[in-house]
Amino acid sequence: xxxxxxxxxxxxxxxxxxxxxxxxxxxxxxxxxxxxxxxxxxxxxxxxxxxxxxxxxxxxxxxxxxxxxxxxxxxxxxxxxxxxxxxxxxxxxxxxxxxxxxxxxxxxxxxxxxxxxxxxxxxxxxxxxxxxxxxxxxxxxxxxxxxxxxxxxxxxxxxxxxxxxxxxxxxxxxxxxxxxxxxxxxxxxxxxxxxxxxxxxxxxxxxxxxxxxxxxxxxxxxxxxxxxxxxxxxxxxxxxxxxxxxxxxxxxxxxxxxxxxxxxxxxxxxxxxxxxxxxxxxxxxxxxxxxxx
Amino acid sequence: xxxxxxxxxxxxxxxxxxxxxxxxxxxxxxxxxxxxxxxxxxxxxxxxxxxxxxxxxxxxxxxxxxxxxxxxxxxxxxxxxxxxxxxxxxxxxxxxxxxxxxxxxxxxxxxxxxxxxxxxxxxxxxxxxxxxxxxxxxxxxxxxxxxxxxxxxxxxxxxxxxxxxxxxxxxxxxxxxxxxxxxxxxxxxxxxxxxxxxxxxxxxxxxxxxxxxxxxxxxxxxxxxxxxxxxxxxxxxxxxxxxxxxxxxxxxxxxxxxxx
Numbered sequence: 001x002x003x004x005x006x007x008x009x010x011x012x013x014x015x016x017x018x019x020x021x022x023x024x025x026x027x028x029x030x031x032x033x034x035x036x037x038x039x040x041x042x043x044x045x046x047x048x049x050x051x052x053x054x055x056x057x058x059x060x061x062x063x064x065x066x067x068x069x070x071x072x073x074x075x076x077x078x079x080x081x082x083x084x085x086x087x088x089x090x091x092x093x094x095x096x097x098x099x100x101x102x103x104x105x106x107x108x109x110x111x112x113x114x115x116x117x118x119x120x121x122x123x124x125x126x127x128x129x130x131x132x133x134x135x136x137x138x139x140x141x142x143x144x145x146x147x148x149x150x151x152x153x154x155x156x157x158x159x160x161x162x163x164x165x166x167x168x169x170x171x172x173x174x175x176x177x178x179x180x181x182x183x184x185x186x187x188x189x190x191x192x193x194x195x196x197x198x199x200x201x202x203x204x205x206x207x208x209x210x211x212x213x214x215x216x217x218x219x220x221x222x223x224x225x226x227x228x229x230x231x232x233x234x235x236x237x238x239x240x241x242x243x244x245x246x247x248x249x250x251x252x253x254x255x256x257x258x259x260x261x262x263x264x265x266x267x268x269x270x271x272x273x274x275x276x277x278x279x280x281x282x283x284x285x286x287x288x289x290x291x292x293x
Numbered sequence: 294x295x296x297x298x299x300x301x302x303x304x305x306x307x308x309x310x311x312x313x314x315x316x317x318x319x320x321x322x323x324x325x326x327x328x329x330x331x332x333x334x335x336x337x338x339x340x341x342x343x344x345x346x347x348x349x350x351x352x353x354x355x356x357x358x359x360x361x362x363x364x365x366x367x368x369x370x371x372x373x374x375x376x377x378x379x380x381x382x383x384x385x386x387x388x389x390x391x392x393x394x395x396x397x398x399x400x401x402x403x404x405x406x407x408x409x410x411x412x413x414x415x416x417x418x419x420x421x422x423x424x425x426x427x428x429x430x431x432x433x434x435x436x437x438x439x440x441x442x443x444x445x446x447x448x449x450x451x452x453x454x455x456x457x458x459x460x461x462x463x464x465x466x467x468x469x470x471x472x473x474x475x476x477x478x479x480x481x482x483x484x485x486x487x488x489x490x491x492x493x494x495x496x497x498x499x500x501x502x503x504x505x506x507x508x509x510x511x512x513x514x515x516x517x518x519x520x521x522x523x524x525x526x527x528x529x530x531x532x533x534x535x536x537x538x539x540x541x542x543x544x545x546x547x548x549x550x551x552x553x
Contacts, residue, residue, distance in 0.1 A: 040420050048443035051409045058413015081403060086410055090400050
């Protein structure tokens with residue numbers, strides 16, 4: 001996804017002189033050609049994430065379109081107030097593009113995990129929160145949202161899914177399976193790959209989102225009469241779905257604890273029941289419960 | 294004290310009394326800094342969004358009342374409107390909102406944001422190839438925030454010589470985290486430092502006009518409440534308090550008698 005981010009933003013920058021990239025000493029090698037091509041619009045500004053956001057807001061205040069890029073927990077949770085006030089409250093929109101989603105840096109431990117930032121940013125007024133799950137989604141969403149002047153969070157992952165979700169439109173979800181079932185699984189981002197593997201042959205509907213804010217509430221409404229199971233490897237989607245009133249929503253995802261283990265993303269997903277077998281078990285348990293009623 | 298600066302302080306006292314709001318001592322400490330800034334910056338009260346204007350960010354946002362009084366004096370809006378300071382429906386909040394107040398470039402309040410914002414504005418001017426300048430006013434208490442120092446590092450690293458930081462050294466932190474010799478610290482970070490009497494408007498303006506090859510820091514040596522003896526002597530008691538009618542009369546007399 002980072003490669004796609006570089007490709008897309010390079011293409012956009014060639015056409016739009018307002019685009020400025022600010023790196024927090026991350027992905028610098030990836031952006032070496034961009035730096036050479038646009039030397040006055042690419043800055044590796046240092047490991048000072050709150051200031052990267054403030055500087056980006058200052059650039060935006062004068063008409064530029066900044067992209068700030070660094071590791072998810074640091075560029076969002078550490079810089080939350082700068083995103084909230086300097087970007088959102090001041091109306092100095094820009095793009096915050098992170099890497100290191102959820103357990104991407106599993107081996108680095110809980111300091112480098114990020115599973116709360118989607119929700120933390122979602123509650124900021126005016127914020128757009130995007131969780132693309134594939135390179136195609138990264139490209140489409142960046143092209144649609146980068147220049148809209150609003151504060152936008154784009155969460156990249158090194159472990160994208162390989163599902164073709166069809167036409168990608170910011171703010172719109174996708175129905176991947178409508179079996180007229182009584183249970184609808186809703187998910188977002190790269191975990192879709194595991195979810196699809198888990199439920200492909202089960203009698204459930206499957207709905208996918210790459211945009212957590214604004215959420216496609218109309219699509220959620222379509223499945224109002226079914227029970228909804230949100231499966232997500234982060235906070236944010238369940239909370240967004242449950243803002244639609246009077247739904248029957250259950251959640252399969254992360255517990256309220258630090259997932260203080262090492263290994264790979266796959267190890268941690270398995271430990272949390274977010275590998276395909278774990279997700280399948282969770283879904284079939286809900287199906288059984290529904291049947292028993 | 295110039296007559297203009299005395300008028301600004303009178304206005305601060307009257308609005309603070311009428312509204313029940315205001316950080317009066319800190320507003321008093323920055324009056325000359327604000328006046329000097331608007332002596333130097335290119336700006337047009339009749340056209341606050343003039344594209345070639347210079348930019349000012351009040352990073353120590355709790356001095357908003359002083360800022361409003363200076364902007365009103367410069368013609369951005371009538372002072373009478375500022376008497377609704379902090380009231381529901383007023384556009385003049387206790388921290389300024391750029392969408393509501395003409396001349397305000399950034400909405401501030403939480404400390405430690407102004408230098409980063411101003412550095413971004415200064416970088417924007419550089420990328421655009423203009424000679425626009427950016428000034429931000431920060432506090433010594435505010436400089437307890439780590440973001441002040443990381444933003445200074447970035448500004449120095451980027452060579453933003455079109456950025457000036459006025460450091461209101463009003464000794465507000467004597468009761469907690471005091472920053473001794475701030476000039477030496479900013480110089481150690483690579484800034485071009487000038488240390489001036491923060492109540493000498495002409496000296497402040499001269500320091501702002503002085504060319505520099507690095508981000509400039511003007512350490513403005515000030516006193517909280519400068520202009521009224523009672524405010525200076527009891528700066529902590531008055532930190533966020535508005536005067537009663539009786540106190541207002543005494544403070545106005547005190548201000549008129551201020552001989553410096």
